[in-house]
Amino acid sequence: xxxxxxxxxxxxxxxxxxxxxxxxxxxxxxxxxxxxxxxxxxxxxxxxxxxxxxxxxxxxxxxxxxxxxxxxxxxxxxxxxxxxxxxxxxxxxxxxxxxxxxxxxxxxxxxxxxxxxxxxxxxxxxxx
Ligand code: HEM
Numbered sequence: 001x002x003x004x005x006x007x008x009x010x011x012x013x014x015x016x017x018x019x020x021x022x023x024x025x026x027x028x029x030x031x032x033x034x035x036x037x038x039x040x041x042x043x044x045x046x047x048x049x050x051x052x053x054x055x056x057x058x059x060x061x062x063x064x065x066x067x068x069x070x071x072x073x074x075x076x077x078x079x080x081x082x083x084x085x086x087x088x089x090x091x092x093x094x095x096x097x098x099x100x101x102x103x104x105x106x107x108x109x110x111x112x113x114x115x116x117x118x119x120x121x122x123x124x125x126x127x128x
Pocket of ligand 1: 033036037038044047048051055066071074075078080084085086088113116117118120121
């Protein structure tokens with residue numbers, strides 16, 4: 001049999017949806033993140049749902065519609081400071097707690113999200 005992906009370990013599609021639903025209300029309430037996001041978060045939620053699905057080893061839902069993620073490039077128009085990366089990760093940690101993502105799958109996912117968040121930084125704190 002095959003090795004289970006992180007996507008499968010956390011419970012697949014339903015769990016990814018729940019993470020996205022738990023994450024964005026926190027982003028919307030965070031003073032450092034809120035100003036970067038549009039009022040209507042539905043399109044962003046859909047993209048993030050698609051991205052996280054493939055990031056975690058599920059079907060390539062993001063690439064099939066939007067092409068190569070190139071996430072750092074797609075974030076360049078926003079001033080992403082180290083503090084904002086920390087804030088993003090804080091909101092994500094709270095979302096994962098709320099949904100109940102635990103254990104080995106949580107650790108696998110978390111380690112990759114930390115790397116991805118730091119990779120997105122493009123502006124020093126004092127300039128953000
Ligand atoms: C889009 C902020 C990290 C995945 C966005 C947008 C903002 C943003 C402002 C655009 C919203 C819009 O469409 O108007 C941030 C900040 C981060 C961060 C402040 C802090 C480090 C991440 C990470 C991931 C991610 C770590 C993935 C693991 C995405 C995706 C999109 C997006 C998939 C949609 C891209 C598209 O197709 O347009 N982010 N982000 N972001 N972000 Fe982030």
